[in-house]
Amino acid sequence: xxxxxxTQWGVYYVEVEDGRLRTVHGHPLDPxxxxxxxxxxxxxxxxxxxxxxxxxxxxxxxRDPGKRGDKRGDxxxxxxxxxxATQMAAAELRRVIDEHGNTSIFGGxxxxxxxGRFHHAQSQxxxxxxxLGGCVRAMNSYSTAAAQVILPHVVAPWSQVELQQPSxxxxxxxxxxxxxxxxxxxxxxxxxxxxxxxxxxxxGLRMAVDSGVQFVNVSPVRGDLPAWAGGEWLACRPGTDVxxxxxxxYVLAAEDLADVHFLRSHCVGYEQFRAYLTGQSDGVAKxxxxxxxxxxxxxxxxxxxxxxxxxQRTFVTAAWSLQRAQHxxxxxxxxxxxxxxxxxxxxxxxxxxxxxxxxxxxGSPWRRFHWANLSKGxxxxxxxxxxxxxxxxxxxxxxxxxxxxxxxTLPEIHLIYWAGGxxxxxxxxxxxxxxxxxxxxTVIVNEPWWTPTAxxxxxVFPATTALERRDICAxxxxxxxxxxxxxxxxxxxxxxxxxxxxxxxxALGVEKEFTEGRSEEQWLAHMWQASAAQAxxxxxxxxxxxxxxxxxxxxIPDLDERPVWLGNFRQDPAAHPLPTPSxxxxxxxxxxxxxxYADCPGHPVWLEPRERLGGAGNGQFPLHLxxxxxxKRLHSQLxxxxxxxxxxxxxxxxxxxxxxxxxxRGIEEGSIVRIHNSRGACLAAVRLDGDMLEDVVVLxxxxxxxxxxxxxxxxLELNGNPNVLTLDVGTSSLAQGPSANTCLVQVELxxx
Numbered sequence: 001x002x003x004x005x006x007t008q009w010g011v012y013y014v015e016v017e018d019g020r021l022r023t024v025h026g027h028p029l030d031p032x033x034x035x036x037x038x039x040x041x042x043x044x045x046x047x048x049x050x051x052x053x054x055x056x057x058x059x060x061x062x063r064d065p066g067k068r069g070d071k072r073g074d075x076x077x078x079x080x081x082x083x084x085a086t087q088m089a090a091a092e093l094r095r096v097i098d099e100h101g102n103t104s105i106f107g108g109x110x111x112x113x114x115x116g117r118f119h120h121a122q123s124q125x126x127x128x129x130x131x132l133g134g135c136v137r138a139m140n141s142y143s144t145a146a147a148q149v150i151l152p153h154v155v156a157p158w159s160q161v162e163l164q165q166p167s168x169x170x171x172x173x174x175x176x177x178x179x180x181x182x183x184x185x186x187x188x189x190x191x192x193x194x195x196x197x198x199x200x201x202x203x204g205l206r207m208a209v210d211s212g213v214q215f216v217n218v219s220p221v222r223g224d225l226p227a228w229a230g231g232e233w234l235a236c237r238p239g240t241d242v243x244x245x246x247x248x249x250y251v252l253a254a255e256d257l258a259d260v261h262f263l264r265s266h267c268v269g270y271e272q273f274r275a276y277l278t279g280q281s282d283g284v285a286k287x288x289x290x291x292x293x294x295x296x297x298x299x300x301x302x303x304x305x306x307x308x309x310x311x312q313r314t315f316v317t318a319a320w321s322l323q324r325a326q327h328x329x330x331x332x333x334x335x336x337x338x339x340x341x342x343x344x345x346x347x348x349x350x351x352x353x354x355x356x357x358x359x360x361x362x363g364s365p366w367r368r369f370h371w372a373n374l375s376k377g378x379x380x381x382x383x384x385x386x387x388x389x390x391x392x393x394x395x396x397x398x399x400x401x402x403x404x405x406x407x408x409t410l411p412e413i414h415l416i417y418w419a420g421g422x423x424x425x426x427x428x429x430x431x432x433x434x435x436x437x438x439x440x441x442t443v444i445v446n447e448p449w450w451t452p453t454a455x456x457x458x459x460v461f462p463a464t465t466a467l468e469r470r471d472i473c474a475x476x477x478x479x480x481x482x483x484x485x486x487x488x489x490x491x492x493x494x495x496x497x498x499x500x501x502x503x504x505x506x507a508l509g510v511e512k513e514f515t516e517g518r519s520e521e522q523w524l525a526h527m528w529q530a531s532a533a534q535a536x537x538x539x540x541x542x543x544x545x546x547x548x549x550x551x552x553x554x555x556i557p558d559l560d561e562r563p564v565w566l567g568n569f570r571q572d573p574a575a576h577p578l579p580t581p582s583x584x585x586x587x588x589x590x591x592x593x594x595x596x597y598a599d600c601p602g603h604p605v606w607l608e609p610r611e612r613l614g615g616a617g618n619g620q621f622p623l624h625l626x627x628x629x630x631x632k633r634l635h636s637q638l639x640x641x642x643x644x645x646x647x648x649x650x651x652x653x654x655x656x657x658x659x660x661x662x663x664x665r666g667i668e669e670g671s672i673v674r675i676h677n678s679r680g681a682c683l684a685a686v687r688l689d690g691d692m693l694e695d696v697v698v699l700x701x702x703x704x705x706x707x708x709x710x711x712x713x714x715x716l717e718l719n720g721n722p723n724v725l726t727l728d729v730g731t732s733s734l735a736q737g738p739s740a741n742t743c744l745v746q747v748e749l750x751x752x
Contacts, residue, residue: 053460089504
């Protein structure tokens with residue numbers, strides 16, 4: 001039998017025979033189906049499936065709640081019946097709420113869960129827990145936290161920027177030069193949050209190249225722009241892009257290439273920024289020669305690029321990776337500043353944008369439509385922390401952190417409920433997270449497989465995968481809606497997240513409020529009808545739900561014409577102001593300056609990170625570690641599958657290393673190495689690559705966390721999870737985002 005399903009990396013048909021998933025095929029509508037779909041073949045029905053509810057022995061046997069976490073992550077589990085596990089979890093939720101209050105619960109659900117609108121783990125978890133009085137939740141994302149906080153101060157909310165910025169078609173038609181800080185790594189465009197039907201990033205880039213658009217790849221790795229794009233490579237040291245941008249800006253200002261009229265009419269704060277740029281305010285002129293000492297790009301190349309950018313219709317873009325580093329707010333602010341100095345913001349194919357090599361929908365021309373979600377209700381606590389500060393929350397109750405002009409006092413967490421995502425993938429400095437993760441009384445997890453998240457829990461409920469239930473895939477950035485058919489029965493004793501929370505809701509007296517009297521199928525119909533009402537307001541009609549189910553898909557109508565990003569603002573900034581305090585592009589922000597943050601002043605600046613090549617920490621740890629997204633999986637999802645494992649060596653993730661750096665250490669192609677710094681150590685295999693800076697190594701994220709001695713402070717991680725090495729500090733007091741790409745290491749041949 002053939003069934004239709006949808007994932008975060010595409011729409012597929014799966015073939016099922018005798019109850020086993022046999023083959024996976026890309027959808028005919030997709031011009032470049034992602035090979036990630038092959039991970040479903042053996043990944044779903046895998047020996048690592050959690051077969052029935054399980055409870056950790058140490059948690060069961062320890063009567064003192066405060067000591068229950070001592071052996072978490074290094075213990076065995078006992079399988080128990082569903083009713084018994086449900087009652088245990090319900091009783092523990094009630095105890096913690098009664099004794100410590102709702103802010104003692106962290107409702108952890110983070111990651112690219114099911115592409116379905118209803119069976120979305122975070123929505124189900126928060127809907128349930130809000131009915132109990134709420135919890136502490138996370139805000140922003142590991143992917144774009146710094147961007148999400150800085151850009152509303154400077155130009156517009158992140159959701160508006162990423163959905164409205166120029167399309168590939170617009171760039172191909174109007175642009176002459178694209179300067180891509182962090183490159184355009186197409187491997188990331190296999191995925192799109194909420195699902196994707198047509199993978200168009202590769203074809204879009206090729207269309208731009210064929211139209212004569214020139215590309216400059218500013219990255220430590222040449223491969224961050226495909227070779228066939230024929231771009232120029234500027235090998236910039238990691239984390240120093242702001243210095244390079246300041247050098248470019250200096251040339252624009254010094255040679256009268258900046259558009260002073262645009263800066264006066266559409267921006268505020270250029271004079272304050274210019275005083276810093278020229279050294280008037282701090283005594284240091286940000287010349288190309290100054291920038292060269294920091295970023296490693298020759299001053300002559302910086303000068304030449306600045307003049308090219310001013311002479312052509314130029315689009316400036318930055319990868320998401322740039323803002324996942326200490327002071328990550330600054331490169332995004334500087335990208336906007338450079339585009340403003342060029343004066344081309346609001347022109348077709350010009351200005352600025354972000355993440356064109358990050359998700360498959362970025363640069364698409366599709367109409368945007370917000371489909372109905374499952375309502376989470378209101379969180380009565382109203383309490384949230386920046387997502388990358390989870391370890392701080394668990395380790396330091398009572399401490400206060402600064403965030404975007406506010407102060408957040410961290411409560412003491414006694415219970416974590418996690419459904420969807422893998423904190424032992426996303427978070428930094430995992431040895432620190434291990435210490436933090438053992439502090440709460442109880443960790444409850446819904447999970448299909450024995451992932452690290454499940455292994456580091458106390459009560460584990462087996463959850464179904466998307467192939468074991470029916471749902472609707474419909475994303476705000478994709479024009480299609482697809483019926484996700486149930487291809488397999490629930491495996492073993494797995495239940496959907498909705499069914500799990502329905503059972504808990506019944507035990508805690510809120511089942512009626514949680515389900516509203518609807519079955520899962522009735523919820524799908526209800527959500528479709530809510531979307532139909534929204535479609536009417538948007539000027540088009542959705543088919544009836546029964547018709548959609550019969551057809552299996554629907555495509556919303558195209559817009560007659562896609563507006564130019566910031567075009568109206570360019571034409572008349574008074575009539576079409578930006579949603580900033582001034583209504584203009586803020587090159588100096590009075591609001592941010594008023595926060596008085598030393599690590600994020602009122603205009604973009606170069607700030608020294610805690611460690612970098614040529615700077616602090618470089619003597620002891622001479623290599624800069626970059627941790628990009630993997631090519632063979634989405635984050636850590638389905639890492640147990642053959643598709644992911646076939647890309648490894650002896651089960652270990654593969655690290656790229658320059659041949660000269662390898663030769664200096666007696667390392668060869670395929671060698672197993674130990675990567676280490678003061679925070680931890682992991683093993684990896686080596687692949688040599690001469691198209692990168694010699695003192696940079698690249699280890700993708702997503703290998704399942706596998707410490708040789710779980711819980712030991714100096715345990716060697718065996719699978720190649722780079723987050724045992726990365727720095728767990730906030731980007732700044734403004735956004736408190738992750739600083740994963742600020743990371744120096746040493747590498748040595750492993751003799752164990």
